[in-house]
Amino acid sequence: MLSAGPPRPTVGIRDVAALARVSPTTVSNVLSGNRPVSSATRERVEWAIEQLGYRPNLSARNLRLRQGGLIAVAVPEIDVPYFAELIGHVVQDARERGYTVLVDQTNGRLEAERFVLSGMNPGMVDGIIFSPLGIQRAEFETRRDTTPLVLLGERITGAGLDHVAIDNVAAVADATGYLIQQGHRRIAAIGHQDPRGGGTAPQRTEGYRQALDRARIPYDAALVVHTKKYHRRDGAVATAELLDRGVDVDAIFAYNDLLALGAIHTLHERGLRVPEDVAVIGMDDIDDGRYSTPTLSTVAPDKPTIARTALDLLLDRMAGEPQAPRQIVIPHTLVVRNST
Template sequence: MTVTLQDVAALAGVSMKTVSNVVRHYQHVRPSTRAKVQQAIDQLGYVPHSGARRLASGRTGMVAFALPAIEAPYFAEMAALMSTEVEGFDYRLLIEQTAGGIDEERAVLQGREHGLIDGLVFQPTLLSAPDIEKLRSTTPLVLLGEIPPPPAVDHVMVDNLAAARTATFHLLQSGRTRVAFLGRNHDVGHVTATLRLAGYRAALEERGAERGDDLLIPMTRFGAFAAEAAVSDALRAGAQFDGLICFDDLSAIGAMKALARSGRSVPDDVAVVGWDDILMTQFTTPALTTIRPDKATLVQTAFSFLRDRMGGERGEGRHALVGFDLVVRGSTAT
């Protein structure tokens, strides 16, 4: 016979509402009560009927994660973390890719998935706060990334200014005197690139290090191939640098290939720092020094905010900064 919610409640000696709260991972349940209900669930072999519960609640049990590029390792890792996080609360994850396009970002906010999802975690790259406020639907929303949010929208980010300063200080403290930046921002709408460049410049100024446009290596687009081409062009043009801060790990990997082809050794001739600590950074030769954002906490915080909003939380938007570390490996070893 099918075990019901009523059976669990009777065995545990609690109300059906309490059993429902435990099954739905409602946080305001006493640990002793939760343990008693869980024991009854285990003893009876009760399996929650998610479809019936969602029909009764008017919810779909689905949340969306909209990100710029699924093929980028950083976002792939973020999507995997988000999928694991939402499954822990009996949700399923819908992945949407905007490909860094303004029209795709608008479509995400205008509710093209209206009726299919209960909430949305979104990392825009181009939309401004007024755009987001104007376009967003009634679907609960949490933003990731560096674009400033509207007042009523929750937002989770890493301090890119501080992280870029930390990476640049690391190279200067190791004795590098001409530190270049790969990923100069040509697109004024790309807030992340702007902040990382600003942090790099601030560190150079604080330490009185050499600065100048000749130390800014432009990339018209992001990725390993673009980085390899940009560094190769800069070297052929006579660029001189002994340290390199890269926009992300893929850029750093492309830069290291260009340096090797030109006969320059990493780290003896040029020390290289990447960003994101994607898995493959441990397998480059040498292994890549990189900024490691706390991706797990970022995802957990974003989904915690979203659960609150899906549960009826109102009011001003909350803003959370998650931590980062500089992971020092062979590409900057001296």
């Protein structure tokens, strides 16, 4: 019979610190990601962790913090590619920090969003990353639940909460301005909606109008098409509506990539070439756009940075860090592909 041998000694955070020649606090900062650490120091700590086979005692950490290691991400629609890709980044980043992610879909319904705002049952999760759609600013301002909460998407001013977003006005102005630089003058905007909550659509419409104003191109309401949702079908129907009304259009800015893909579908069905007859640009840089025909020009928000920043802010709040609410604007990039 083989002997199991003596028990393997437990490797602790101090052992890692000694091997890496840093303090235990520095090792904790590398593991949690809550404090900046130089790349050289991080590499030494990660090397020491690998050499020693160290595994963080997450149960002990959560017990000290009176946390269960579970955070929630609440978004309007899980099957929308932008949110699916963003959630994937949050899940990966959270796992590396020892947290499990619960995903909730609100469909933009007020009762579902109010459930999120109330903490999703007291004590169920340690913190929440929340992308609201329909809830009004006043409800954030009068919130009583103390579960740490970080907002994504459009800014809800005065809410007193941490918030992460791109500058929608500037992003759309960049996209529309690019179309203008390419010589387009009859640029349709597909996806406007009446204001709800923080208001994605009005901000994007504002960016569109700013670009026209800068180029001294008159705003034409006939070129702006409302959509109920931001799905492929909505983009296809909106483009068909434009063409059926006989609106002269030489380019389309779609308020997201799904609308843009739907627009391209209708243009092809009507015998119009993209981009020769009508150029099309979207927003979100979803993976589908890299493989559409033609490939889709778009505005790319930095989704990995959005996810990491939201998680940083949330973990700070969960650790009880006393700070004023932070409003973080994440950079965007104009990605030019074949559709323009």
